[in-house]
Amino acid sequence: MQKIGVFVCWCGSNIAATVDVSAVSEALSHEPGVVYATNYQYMCSEAGQNTIKDAIKKYGLTGIVICSCSPRMHEATFRKTAAAAGLNPYMVEIANIREQCSWIHKDMATATEKAIILGKAAIAKVHLNAPLTASQSPVVKRALVIGGGIAGIQTALDIADAGFEVDIVEKSPTIGGKMSQLDKTFPTLDCAACILTPKMVDVAQHEKIKIYSYSEVEAVKGFVGNFEVTIRKKARYVNENVCTGCGLCTEKCPQKNVPNEFNLGMDKRRAIYIPFAQAVPKVATIDANYCMKLKTGKCGLCEKICTAGAIDYSQKDQLIEQKYGAIVVATGFNPIKLDNFEEYSYSQSPDVVTSLEFERITNAAGPTSGQLLRPSDGKHPHTIVFVQCVGSRDTSGCGKPYCSKICCMYTAKHAMLTREKYPDTDVYVFYIDVRTPGKNFDEFYRRAAEEYGVHYIKGMVGKVAPKADGKLMVQASDLISNEQLHIDADMVVLATAIEPDKSARPLATMLTASMDTNDFFTEAHPKLRPVESPTAGIFLSGTCQGPKDIPETVSQAGAAAAKVIGLLAKDTLTANPCVAHSDEMMCNGCSSCEKVCPYGAITYVDKEFRMPDRTVAIRRVAVVNEAVCQGCGACTVACPSGAMDLKGFSNSQIMAEVDAICK
Amino acid sequence: MDNKEKQKERILRVSGVNVLKCMKCGKCSGTCPSYDEMDYHPHQFVYMVEKGEIEPLLKSKSIYKCLSCFACVERCPRGVEPAKIVEAIRLEVIRKQGENHLKPNQIPQLLDEDLPQQAIVSAFRKYSK
Amino acid sequence: MQRIMAEKAKELLQNGTVNRVLGWKKGEFVYDITPAVFNNTEEIDAEFVYDDFCANNLSKYLIKESRKEGKVLVFLKPCDTYSFNQLLKEHRIWRDHVYAVGIPCDGKIDLDCLKKQDIQGIVGIETQNDNFIIHTLYGDHTIAKEDALAERCLNCKSKKHVIYDELIGRDGEVLDSHRFDMVEKIEAMTPDERFAFWRGEFSRCIRCNACRNVCPACSCENCVFDNPKSGIANKAAADSFEENMFHIIRAFHVAGRCTDCGECSRVCPQNIPLHLLNRKFIKDINEFYGTYQAGEDTESRAPLNIYNTEDVEPSIVYKKGGNH
């Protein structure tokens, strides 16, 4: 019989306001095996933990039950407490009487009654707990950063500066991400390239950082401290080590008609290209979809003119296997497709552009060399209408239900810069709300309205109708003056909602990291663990976790790096000891468990058994590799004979909980 | 529940619209083709029903100007369906005895030889009970 | 047929291909057949039998027999080959210790059918076209095959031998049987009727474990119902819950593994139609996840040990699960 101690936490008034904590400890003190029961204001406080430690020693407790907040919150804390008092940490069970009781029930009697039942269930379980010893596994001292935008760059630099090896996998030919496409940055209006380019160079020159550009993650195996990742390095038909980035080929290539993705298709590039001047690595890439040589076998001009001899038409995709201790996701965002918002005539008029396109138009390296000219006829627009919340805060199913967070600010920036450079331009901004919660943000927005004379109109555009004379008739409501406006504009700029990059979803599946319904990665705790995924060893950096502006992205990138450094600084990790275990006396060797194991943790051996009649029988039995098993329990149900069980969540433990709850 | 609340409740039920979903962006009014002919506009219908200020709407000429073209329904980012509120308000009026907006004896003078039946039955359905 | 099989057995024993023969022998009465191991030609001459009463599926015995030294010859009817294959797939039989001879089968007699016709004192049987001639102490009876065959044989799913080392006679085809008709009938009942139906059946269960002991899929080293650590160990059902529990769990444990050999219903002394539980699982698996026949091969993954990301949701049960 176990000697069990019960500790009921008040959590200040979080629990005690709705649960009669002394009634709970009193009721539970009469449960079989319970030798000590108490309640305390904050069990997780030092004093609370000391109470537990003292009781373990004083009463020789063999198991403890803490009635408190969710085990997801403080299970680890209380396991440490137990261990400090010499009790095996896996002899601790938590009854969740806060998130799953006091916070959801209003009536004290009901909540107290439920808390007691939850406590009894935990006691029933702890009776069947057995001390478990966690095995240790070594940590591979190398991190992988997926995505080479500003988030990935910052994370990689911070990890590398701490002395650990970092690999960046970037799917496009260069790192830099969305920030490299931006012109100025709010609220300080410094030039994006001027602050990003030095960081890109730092990455390129850092001896601890390796960039896999034009590469994607193909498969991920393993677990925290020991991930095995397969990286597909796509054929770029140019030998990266030889190419000097002189750019001659990108000028001579006869295939001139390729939409330039860096300028969002607003101008053309060649089939062999370097995305932009500051690209890292600065090497050319051949676009196999357009290259005549690769498509038809004819041409070969770039090979002829390349003095370095870097062109290699026979290059194939390469698969690289690498081990990592930690993985950082920094896959970023994209503006959404506007197919569901054709009332704004995006696909019907070239003069209706997204904000990111506007960003390129105003950028000196953009399609108009920084001149504000409208795409249709290259003329200077005199009236520009900005439409906010295009696809954001949309619950109709056409767009995204969330606020994209950055649009209010960049629209203010666009409006302000337009007015500053071209004072003869009328600028209208249609908004639902202007959201400016950030340092110097509201001041920035007010400057646009007050100093630059941008017309901010509370209301929404209902329709943009291109007219035969090239104007855009913008029909909108002005909610303050309660009228419908019709503005003849030269250009319309849509503050398009942002969404996580499409590569994030399959990546999340590979990483077994969870996502929310919008395909943003979920954090382990929304407040306290914002840069960690619930999956151990996976960290989140930048907009893959939620919409963010640059300062926020950079701080989160640094935070993710700090977490990675904390992990890589350890030599070994303690594995989860709650793993499957096969009772070989009962195992049939039927292979059902092996078939369902996602980790390949189960193997079979032929083993000799001495039978009751003294004969020896050879039987095939399952053996679990405890270092590989992650403890999901799929095998335990696949096993028809009940030979397979899960430590810490055994059949008998779960049934004991069921019994206690149903009593 | 007093009469005013009952009326609001009835309009919400008949329309099936959840006015609380509205985020007051005004896109419905930005989109409405009959806007200029209306005294109260689509976004006001939604907001005034939310506030329970229904009386002015019942008297509004807007309820006979709505074209039921579903542009507001189509473009509303919150799925509010303002047209259904307008319809419910109109029904609230014309369902009362003697409140038909279009009476059978008015019809002959409105007809011309090309007017399709569709126009007559639609108008009749919209304006009369 | 019996003669040909006996000759084959003796030949293989004599030329040393096999050391033992697993077959059938008569019991006290001609219809009282038991599986038996024959160690030499003399035993075969004396006791080996194969006739329309030899219903037993011999594959399960190979779990033990194949682990002994030397090779064992086994005669397998088409449906038995499925069980044999399934056991091979689960690594339960040592294949190289078995010499499997496929034999034809035209269906086996259900003794209860004869009893119902009041045929007693049986001393022999003959086949004549679509009839059986039953010799009894009191004279001969002619009975149409369809009135005498077991339900599982009338709804035979396959005359094909899916595995063998040698075949006697010609191989047959997979048949288009009506074996799910009764399942559909039960599905079409109201829940109350279904509940009453199964209560009526299960309440007769005496937990003799005959179904479990004969089932080739129930071959666990240690059954969960015998294992005090499993939490559901139970020797005899004390009330209706335990009756239900035993049969649900048993059916679930063999789901996706049961070849529908029908032995469970054959041996049930209380005539509980246990095969209807297994067939329900088979039918559901076919409908939800695509046709699957356990034992058809040794490579495919059992339907419960595999998945498809597009699988139906459990809520499909609310939508289609029979009558309301």
Next chain:
Amino acid sequence: MIFSYYPGCTLKTKAKELNFYAYQSAKALGIELQELPEWQCCGGTYPMAKDETATKLSSVRALTLARDLGNDLVTLCSACHNVLKQVNNDMQNDEKIASKANIYLQLKTPYHGETKVLHYLEVLRDCIGFEEIAKKVVNPLKGKKIAAYYGCLLLRPSKVMQMDNPENPRIIEDFIKAIGAEPVIYPFRNECCGGYLTMEDKALTQKKSNTVMGSAQEFGAEMITTACPLCLYNLRKNATEHDLPVIYFTELLAEALGVKED
């Protein structure tokens, strides 16, 4: 290909040619339109109120009839199309309306929106294919600049109509291309013509119709085609400042297929 066909009242009277040419063209394209044995007027406009059942029953009857015949139900008039699809959607998704309607009608087999409702244009696009139609054109309307006018009822609400992108449709434009003419795209093709308000407020309808036709003309259209009798009426009568011919799309189809008889 056999379809059940719901003509609607206008097509039996003021819009006979819409109906007539549809039949002629269908024949030429190997489609059989079987007019439902008994149908009643759909009411012209979809009753949006959740508590209206009686006004939806005629549509439910037509839908049920088609189901029992085992056919998809084709309509031609934009209004009928809109009403039938919206009521069908209610029968699928609004349990209250569906159960009330089923109780009223005392159907042997209750109706829950099993029938697929198709607009004639959808039949052309999805069942025959515009490419096939192009092959059968004997009299291509070469060089004609035709503006498609959708109006509001054909496409909206798009979640229910499921016909095309409600703001940038292409089904009629593709149709125009198939018959050899040149589609003219203009922004007001999916804005309302003023609809039934022509009875109540001529000025408003004239404003709307003028905007539509004016926009089409501005973009170089020589002609407007539509599927809706009321749109046709409004554009012809109420677009007072412009003078483009307005023609039913079925008439153009019959002409292109060389089966147009007067």
Next chain:
Amino acid sequence: MQVNEIKEFRPKIVAFCCNWCSYAGADLAGTNRLNYPSDVKIIRVPCSCRVNPMFILRAFQRGADGVIICGCHPGDCHYTSGNYYARRRMTLLFSMLDYLGIEKERTRVEWVSAAEGAKFAATMNDFVETITKLGENKRLEDLRCKE
């Protein structure tokens, strides 16, 4: 004693929640103070694939009136595939229970992510309502386990 006091029926409901998604979803429901009846008691399991049909039957035997299993959405399993296995197992088990005439509404599977606190609460409210309407579990009860 002439009239037995009719006690209001309060169902007993066991919810098996996977540790990674649904248990976290339940926690989020708590953090957001979203109410659902106290009749629901949660048992934490590492993954929905840990739920053995034995547990479900056991719960009914011991007096549960409804059993709900919550796991990560398909495709989001922390262990990549556990919920897919659970989905097949539970589909077949529920279908069998229905076949035996046991109210199928007493068992349910729902996918609730760690971000879906509201869905968790709504699901539990709905499930409790369904079970309350169904009344006491009679068909899979074990009278010895009743008070």
